[in-house]
Amino acid sequence: MRILIVDDEIIIRALLLDVLKSDGHEVDAVGNGYDALKLAKKNDYDIIFSDVHMPEMNGYELLTQIKSHHPQMAVVMMDSYPEELSERCMRDGAFHCVHKPFDISELRKVIKSIEDKKHSGDVS
Amino acid sequence: MSPNKKIRIGLRLQFAIGAVVFITFIVISFTSFFVATYREILEKKLEEKGVALTQTLSQNSQSEYFLWLKNGENLKGILRGVVGEEQGSGEYKEVHDLDVVYGAFFDEEKRPVAKRASRSFNLSPVRIAKYLDKERIQSQIIYQDNEKLMLISIPVTYLKEVSSDEELVFEDVMSREESSERTVIGYAVTVLSFQNINESLKTIKKYVAIFLSIIAGVSMIMISFMVGLALNPIKRLLIGIKHITKGNYGHRVHVTRDDELGDLAEAFNFMASVIEKSNRELEDYSRELENKVRQRTKEIEDMQLQLIQAGKLAAVGELSAGVAHELNNPIGGILGYSQFIVEKIRKNPEEVKKNIASIEKYLSLIARESQRCKRIIRNLLRFSRASKMEFEPTDINIVLKESVDIIASQLETKNIRFEMSFQKDLPLTQSNANQLQQVFTNILINAQKAIGDKADGSIRIKSFLRKSKEDEQHDCIEVFIQDNGCGIPKENLSKIFDPFFTTRKTGEGTGLGLSLSYGIVKDHGGDILVESRERQGSTFTIILPVIDIRT
Structure with missing residues (x-):
């Protein structure tokens, strides 16, 4: 799977890079929304993991932009504010929401379900 | 006289x-x-x-x-x-x-x-x-x-x-x-x-002169004596007035005369007694008032201590979301890496042994992030700790940095640029670091809220020493906290330091932050000034006198 990580926190980017690469995915990581949009335009990602609270462009804006340009792309939002996140992400078309701090198994589960859906041709 | x-x-x-x-x-x-x-x-x-x-x-x-x-x-x-x-x-x-x-x-x-x-x-x-x-x-x-x-x-x-020579008639x-x-x-x-x-x-004149002198002398003595007699009560009245002026209201004039002077003395004594009575009443009132003031002051002090604590808790509440985010990132890292390591060891211990360097890197990342958590928690604890009115030599720059640390995560996430320029070698001053931290944090939270979701929001923090022209004892440390947020409407400027004044929705703010900050700064002998323009931002200036540590 081709995965893009968007988070201003280095530790989260590093963790996701280490874990997902060792799982055999093709992973890119950026620190802000603009870089994410650039990469998304260039590469055809299967999944984008994005943080919500980021400088300059926050996760919601990124989600909206990605969805308008790449409606087929699965976007998974990550944040520390559970209730706020779930509501808004799902409304704006996120595939799933992950609450920080998360277990890496949870991430794997999400990736697995996207993989499954992709194979069945039902990814939104 | x-x-x-x-x-x-x-x-x-x-x-x-x-x-x-x-x-x-x-x-x-x-x-x-x-x-x-x-x-x-x-x-x-x-x-x-x-x-x-x-x-x-x-x-x-x-x-x-x-x-x-x-x-x-x-x-x-x-x-x-x-x-x-x-x-x-x-x-x-x-x-x-x-x-x-x-x-x-x-x-x-x-x-x-x-x-x-x-x-x-x-x-x-x-x-x-x-x-x-x-x-x-x-x-x-x-x-x-x-x-x-x-x-x-x-x-x-x-x-x-003549009839005859012998009988001459002489008439x-x-x-x-x-x-x-x-x-x-x-x-x-x-x-x-x-x-x-x-x-x-001449003899008669001499006697008259002597007589006159005696009369004049005697009359002078008599008149002097009589006038003295008449003036005596007036003198006593004068002494009485001096006593009254000095506050000796119990003084009375003793004049036993049945004339105008006697009336005057009587009137004076009556006046003195009226003054004495009203003075006693005044003293009673002022004593009562003093007691009331003392009692109220104590109540207010107690209340303020409670308010400070309440305000802190409220601020902690406001901060908690930011703190959660702040903590969750390093914890996420720690959790993820430790799970990852455990996974690796379980799956392929041989591989781990070969590639021990990567494990070491993960573990050091875990350690670093744990340190970060520790720092955040320490700051938070210090902030929420019950305040004691203890003053100790304090470096205002350190207090400012710690305050900034507490809300740093929120500032970053809200896309707020953050400029700090602290004057080096600020003198230490007698103050309560906890309380000042609360002041700075409150103002920073307000600045952040004022900026909201606005693009290119920035908060500038500046500290510098204003030297007094006269002597060192009047030197002041000034801290500027300037934001380019929504500003404060003119009609609210005079109220922002009032307790429970808030423009936020119920539940979002207690309205205590600035009033407490004001009280704290006043306790430090300082002052808070605010300048604000709607849609352009606000500048809070906290002025703290440098209190010599030796004194």
Whole structure:
């Protein structure tokens, strides 16, 4: 799977890079929304993991932009504010929401379900 | 009493001087009148006596009629008994107290027949002759060398119808009507001195002067005494007023007089008692008020301590979301990496052994992030700790940095640029770091809220030392916290430090933050100033006096 990580926190980017690469995915990581949009335009990602609270462009804006340009792309939002996140992400078309701090198994589960859906041709 | 040292003439002296002037005037007027009258009487008497003496002379000379025809030798003998040192003897005894300076007989042609002068009587007979009158007794005031003298002349007559030589009838020219029948054969003249009168008047004047002095002295003493007596109550009143002025309201004036001064003293005492009473009431009121103030102050202090704590808790609540985010990132890292390592070890321990360097890298990342969590928690704990009003030497820059750390995550996530310029080598100042941290954090939270979702939001924090021109004791540390957020509407500017004033929705803010901050800064002897423009941002200036650690 081709995965893009968007988070201003280095530790989260590093963790996701280490874990997902060792799982055999093709992973890119950026620190802000603009870089994410650039990469998304260039590469055809299967999944984008994005943080919500980021400088300059926050996760919601990124989600909206990605969805308008790449409606087929699965976007998974990550944040520390559970209730706020779930509501808004799902409304704006996120595939799933992950609450920080998360277990890496949870991430794997999400990736697995996207993989499954992709194979069945039902990814939104 | 009087501020300038002018010579003061008291009432007492004024009265005494007035009285003396008045008495002197009265006595002098009276004396003048008396002396004048007395002089007149004495002069009259002198004249009468002089006339009597001269008449005697005249009569005596009449008997010596024939002597007239010869020469004046015998007449001289008569004069001898009147004028000079032998006077006062014989038939002139009755007029012996007269000072006769000149005696003479003139013939009918007014030529001197016989004369006798005492002292230095030097009027010429020709001049005296002018005063002689055939018809009547003359008494004239004449002057010799400014000395006043009395000249008396009596015509000496001789009755022609004489029956016999033995029975010559001599009669007083004054008692006879038909003087025409008589022949004037000459004049008897005496000149009297007023010296005796003058001397006796001088004596009288001397006595009057002594009397006057005694009267003046006595009256002065009496008046002075009486005025003093009258002034005494006034003096006591004056002392009383001084006592009252000094606050000795219990003072009373003792004047037992049944007059206006007594009334005055009574009125004064009444006034003093009224003042004393109202003063006592005032003292009671002020004591009561003081107690109330003390009690209220304590209540307010207690309340403020509670408020500070409540405000802190509220701020902790506001912060918690940010703190959660702040903590969740490192915890996410720690959790993820530790799960990852465990996974690796379980799956393929051999591989792990080979690639131990990557494991070491993960573990050090875990350690680093744990440290970060520790730091965040420490700051949070310090912030929420119950405040003690303990002041200790504090570096304001450190307090500012820690405050910024607490809300840093929110600032970053909200896309807020953050500029700090701290003056190096700020002096340490006596303050309560916890409380100041609360102040800075409150203002930073407000700044962040004011910026909201606005793009290119920034908060500038600046600290610097404002040196006093006078002395080091008045140096101040100034902290600027400037945002470019929504600003504060003019109508709210005056209220932002009021407790429970908030523009946020219920549940989002307590409205305590700034009021507590204000109280804290005031406790530090400082001040908070705010400048704000709507849609342009606000600047909070916290001024803290540098309190010398040594003191």
